Amino acid sequence: MITWLNALDSFPDTAQAWAPHSDAPGLLAAGGDLSVARLTAAYRHGIFPWFSEGQPILWWTPDPRMVLPVDEFKLNRSLRKTIQKFRRTPGCEIRIDSAFDQVIESCANAPRHGQNGTWIVPAMQLAYKHWHAEGCVHSFETWVDGELVGGLYGIGLGKMFYGESMFTRRVDASKIALAALVCFCRAHGIQLIDCQQRTGHLASLGGRTLPRAEFEAHLRGAVDLEGPAVWAYDESFWSHLDLAA
The missing domain is CATH 3.40.630.70 (Leucyl/phenylalanyl-tRNA-protein transferase, C-terminal domain)
Incomplete structure (x- = not known):
């Protein structure tokens, strides 16, 4: 199951990201926002947003990188x-x-x-x-x-x-x-x-x-x-x- 973030939620442990051979390798969470504070917290831990128009915000941390x-x-x-x-x-x-x-x-x-x-x-x-x-x-x-x-x-x-x-x-x-x-x-x-x-x-x-x-x-x-x-x-x-x- 993917973790859905509310505005005040922290990111889950990156070890919870989907495995390399799954349908979406490296997918960690969805939702949240794109505020500067959220982006800073994400990148400090190797997490980044990547999604297309019409999708929710998706957060990724691939392994390997x-x-x-x-x-x-x-x-x-x-x-x-x-x-x-x-x-x-x-x-x-x-x-x-x-x-x-x-x-x-x-x-x-x-x-x-x-x-x-x-x-x-x-x-x-x-x-x-x-x-x-x-x-x-x-x-x-x-x-x-x-x-x-x-x-x-x-x-x-x-x-x-x-x-x-x-x-x-x-x-x-x-x-x-x-x-x-x-x-x-x-x-x-x-x-x-x-x-x-x-x-x-x-x-x-x-x-x-x-x-x-x-x-x-x-x-x-x-x-x-x-x-x-x-x-x-x-x-x-x-x-x-x-x-x-």
């Missing part, structure tokens, strides 16, 4: 050349939080292979915009000649970053934003980027799975640490990638 250890990010030859060209081309820049609303709306509208519609429904967009206004949700943006061409958004809690979604309007624009996020994390001592669900694309970039217990143990040691004081991208952060090879 897809993560990207920032020291294991795979920079292949093609992406290295793309970033090198991006850095030396006038008008190309990485920005953080300069167009958050555009980023989350673009992620919601981005086509997804094998999916109809989006899980970033209007209620989700509004909730994360409110959370962004409180300084916990951030966008990493790829800009070319004043045009937003790709990016991603996610949550920063302490020394933990939870990646949510990305979009691209030009080849590799979202990968450039992800590489910039990796550099930012390395510069600020953030060791792990949560990716939630396993995909071949993330695995090709260095993503791998962790057992839920190991992921939660990392959270307990990361979310209460002091996070970045300033969310802004400095060109010097690119030095955290081996771009000379």
Whole structure:
């Protein structure tokens, strides 16, 4: 049986999530709300909302969990050349939080292979915009000649970053934003980027799975640490990638 949350209910123990081979692996609870307080409590324990239009709010905690250890990010030859060209081309820049609303709306509208519609429904967009206004949700943006061409958004809690979604309007624009996020994390001592669900694309970039217990143990040691004081991208952060090879 799924746990139904009322407004004041806490989340159940994550061990109660549906098993990996069930109809909805990782499903923990339904209901509740998308308030900043509720979202903060959820992410601190590795729980996230994911539901479609017309469904109740559904809360998930998969086992295993897809993560990207920032020291294991795979920079292949093609992406290295793309970033090198991006850095030396006038008008190309990485920005953080300069167009958050555009980023989350673009992620919601981005086509997804094998999916109809989006899980970033209007209620989700509004909730994360409110959370962004409180300084916990951030966008990493790829800009070319004043045009937003790709990016991603996610949550920063302490020394933990939870990646949510990305979009691209030009080849590799979202990968450039992800590489910039990796550099930012390395510069600020953030060791792990949560990716939630396993995909071949993330695995090709260095993503791998962790057992839920190991992921939660990392959270307990990361979310209460002091996070970045300033969310802004400095060109010097690119030095955290081996771009000379």
